[in-house]
Amino acid sequence: MPAADVAALVAAAREGGPRAVARLITLVEGASPQLREVMAALAPLAGRAYVVGLTGSPGVGKSTSTSALVTAYRRRGKRVGVLAVDPSSPFSGGALLGDRVRMGEHASDPGVYIRSMATRGHLGGLAWSAPQAIRVLDAAGCDVVLVETVGVGQSEVDIAGQADTCVVLLAPGMGDGIQAAKAGILEIGDVYVVNKADRDGADATARELNHMLGLGEARAPGDWRPPIVKTVAARDEGTDEVVEALEKHRAWTEEHGVLAERRRRRAAREVETIAVTALRERMADLHGDRRLSALAERITAGELDPYDATVELLEGLTGG
Known part of the structure; x- marks a missing residue:
């Protein structure tokens, strides 16, 4: 692609053109020689989107929850970008799970852009190119960027460093309380969601999580205390409450200067x-x-x- 096309791609992306956004992210993922030119063109346009990270153990319903959040934000008139970071195929290096298929209900919505990205062996639950891809969606006019990571584990907590607000999902009957303590995700969550709350044990999971959060607390008066929200994402139950919790956290981070500091640390990393x-x-x-x-x-x-x-x-x- 000729270098002159970068300016045209950026302009088309600003107009919400999905093909232009896709081409820009492809340049990012492929570490194109034009990547520096792309980033230079995007730099003055980014910094407006709110980045929400979603992580949790495999099977808790991250993709379903992400899809429900897209619906909730669209009801509010927000443009939404989704980066679904999947494990890599050991053969092709591509994403295995194909979240775009599972979020097919949003495929025809011009106010939603969904992209699956492969980790390509990168530890931490995120693709190495995720920060640049987030910047593309930000510059393309997305009000909210949802970043769904691969299943969280011992070292897979990078999302805390990339998101303005980090959502940790758990589900009853999966031993998530113990897993949360092992993986250190009790330290990274700003909002906790107990999904599949129509199952037995949902209340117990929420109580256990609340207890564990209390044990790990070292908060001063006025510090943010992560709320626990119960949802049934498959039926879009509790999603509005999650969005309200996200908005409260955003307001708190802006008021206390936490948002600006997180973004500075993100840029430094x-x-x-x-x-x-x-x-x-x-x-x-x-x-x-x-x-x-x-x-x-x-x-x-x-x-x-x-x-x-x-x-x-x-x-x-x-x-x-």
């Missing part, structure tokens, strides 16, 4: 990730490089230790 990725690519080019071989020879001869060798290598790579 994004820069760090890009820098580390660039450095890793340079390191990959070193295999067979004489500089690395020479350092290895000095280490084996006892002339240099590995740490000083690393410093020397990094200085050579970065020009420091």
